Amino acid sequence: MSKESAIADASPPSSSTTTGQPASQSGILCVSFSLSDFLFYIPMPICEMGAGMVKNLAIAASLAIGLGSWFYTAIQPPKPRLCGSEGGPPVTASRIRLRDGRHLAYEEKGVPKDKARFKIIFCHSFSGTRLDGIRAFPETMEELGVYLVSYDRAGYGESDPNPRRSLRSDASDIEELADALELGSRFFLISLSIGGCSAWACIKYIPERLAGVALLTPVINYRWPGFPKSLFQEAYKQQHVGDQWTLGISYYAPWLLYWWMSKSWLPTSTVAKGTTYLPNRRDAEYREFAISNGIREERRKLATQQGVQESYYRDMMVMFGKWEFDPMDLQKPAFPVHLWQGDEDGVVPVSLQRYICHRLSWIQYHELPMTGHYLSAVPGFGDTVLKTLLAESSF
Incomplete structure (x- = not known):
């Protein structure tokens, strides 16, 4: 089988066959890449949606990390002032x-x-x-x-x-x-x-x-x-x-x-x-x-x-x-x-x-x-x- 035939056989059916709508109205555009005779089909709108989600997740993660860091700092008690240490209370008792x-x-x-x-x-x-x-x-x-x-x-x-x-x-x-x-x-x-x-x-x-x-x-x-x-x-x-x-x-x-x-x-x-x-x-x-x-x-x-x-x-x-x-x-x-x-x-x-x-x-x-x-x-x-x-x- 020729390479062109393989591509033709492997191509997905048009949207009009599956949905009854022209491909331009189906909302899906497929782009094929040839790499070592393998084909990858990437639905473009999904790709774009994925990128947006990644961006949103990155923003959310940054906010969560910042908020978590602030909260962690906020809940930390001050260090104890040890008796006998610099700035601490004096030692007056037997120990x-x-x-x-x-x-x-x-x-x-x-x-x-x-x-x-x-x-x-x-x-x-x-x-x-x-x-x-x-x-x-x-x-x-x-x-x-x-x-x-x-x-x-x-x-x-x-x-x-x-x-x-x-x-x-x-x-x-x-x-x-x-x-x-x-x-x-x-x-x-x-x-x-x-x-x-x-x-x-x-x-x-x-x-x-x-x-x-x-x-x-x-x-x-x-x-x-x-x-x-x-x-x-x-x-x-x-x-x-x-x-x-x-x-x-x-x-x-x-x-x-x-x-x-x-x-x-x-x-x-x-x-x-x-x-x-x-x-x-x-x-x-x-x-x-x-x-x-x-x-x-x-x-x-x-x-x-x-x-x-x-x-x-x-x-x-x-x-x-x-x-x-x-x-x-x-x-x-x-x-x-x-x-x-x-x-x-x-x-x-x-x-x-x-x-x-x-x-x-x-x-x-x-x-x-x-x-x-x-x-x-x-x-x-x-x-x-x-x-x-x-x-x-x-x-």
């Missing part, structure tokens, strides 16, 4: 150096360590620092022989931030603190509010180092798998809409938390702002007193002096993020565990706390009637905790 190079600041209270019968580490709350602790009378601590060390959790106060902070690293920090201060093979642990995540982590990861644990109104992660869906949803919906959004961001998009919390026009955490509804009268009066005399603001400045991202917001990411374990799956430890909870707590739903202690029957649960979240405002509470926790010590 230890951890294996990863970070520093942990601490404060000692009670009887001298070498004379103590009981050695306790205290994990502070959301707006707390190493200057907090169990509020017990000095006479009680001396009578019991209590040495207590409070520390700034990572990123708080004068402890270096830990951008890789996790539940496991929290437990490791506590263990390293105990070793550096030579607290012995076992020590007691008391946690307050959101500091409870560190206590749960220690029960999970370093149970062999603990002599006893007291959790005081420990904050709850609503997404722990052990909660029945109906119970979780009921308690979750009782939260302020700003708290619901903040909990969701902490869990699903922690990288967005700083940006979200910095926007006054978005629904944000009432706990962080200090505007949570407190049903308990003593709680409400206690908070109002702390605000009116400047104590709350002073505490906030000290806690977040290196930056709010690595203190408050990192705390929220760890507490309300995806946990490495479910506390309700923990096995009974070899040491006593006590949990105190007020039945009028406006921060931690008592219904969820009751369920946890029902599931973990080895926890000795103490529910305080007509009491809220701020247990330190309860007269004599610190003495009660110490005497209860240390009474049955076998270590």
Whole structure:
């Protein structure tokens, strides 16, 4: 077959044969190219349309990249101002150096360590620092022989931030603190509010180092798998809409938390702002007193002096993020565990706390009637905790 015949045979039928219209009206014009005896037919209007689409896609891609770059920059938190660094806050506290190079600041209270019968580490709350602790009378601590060390959790106060902070690293920090201060093979642990995540982590990861644990109104992660869906949803919906959004961001998009919390026009955490509804009268009066005399603001400045991202917001990411374990799956430890909870707590739903202690029957649960979240405002509470926790010590 000749080349011309092949071309004729391979040519597509005219539009008039297939559509009943002349080729000039069909909207399709075919141009043939001969390349190594192969023919390529390119519908010209489609080619032109493709070029336009490519141009539009290029413009859209450029806009998307530019917008993405702007958004990425916008959501980045400022770098922390490390204590002791140029332009950062001064170092005024005693500190230890951890294996990863970070520093942990601490404060000692009670009887001298070498004379103590009981050695306790205290994990502070959301707006707390190493200057907090169990509020017990000095006479009680001396009578019991209590040495207590409070520390700034990572990123708080004068402890270096830990951008890789996790539940496991929290437990490791506590263990390293105990070793550096030579607290012995076992020590007691008391946690307050959101500091409870560190206590749960220690029960999970370093149970062999603990002599006893007291959790005081420990904050709850609503997404722990052990909660029945109906119970979780009921308690979750009782939260302020700003708290619901903040909990969701902490869990699903922690990288967005700083940006979200910095926007006054978005629904944000009432706990962080200090505007949570407190049903308990003593709680409400206690908070109002702390605000009116400047104590709350002073505490906030000290806690977040290196930056709010690595203190408050990192705390929220760890507490309300995806946990490495479910506390309700923990096995009974070899040491006593006590949990105190007020039945009028406006921060931690008592219904969820009751369920946890029902599931973990080895926890000795103490529910305080007509009491809220701020247990330190309860007269004599610190003495009660110490005497209860240390009474049955076998270590």
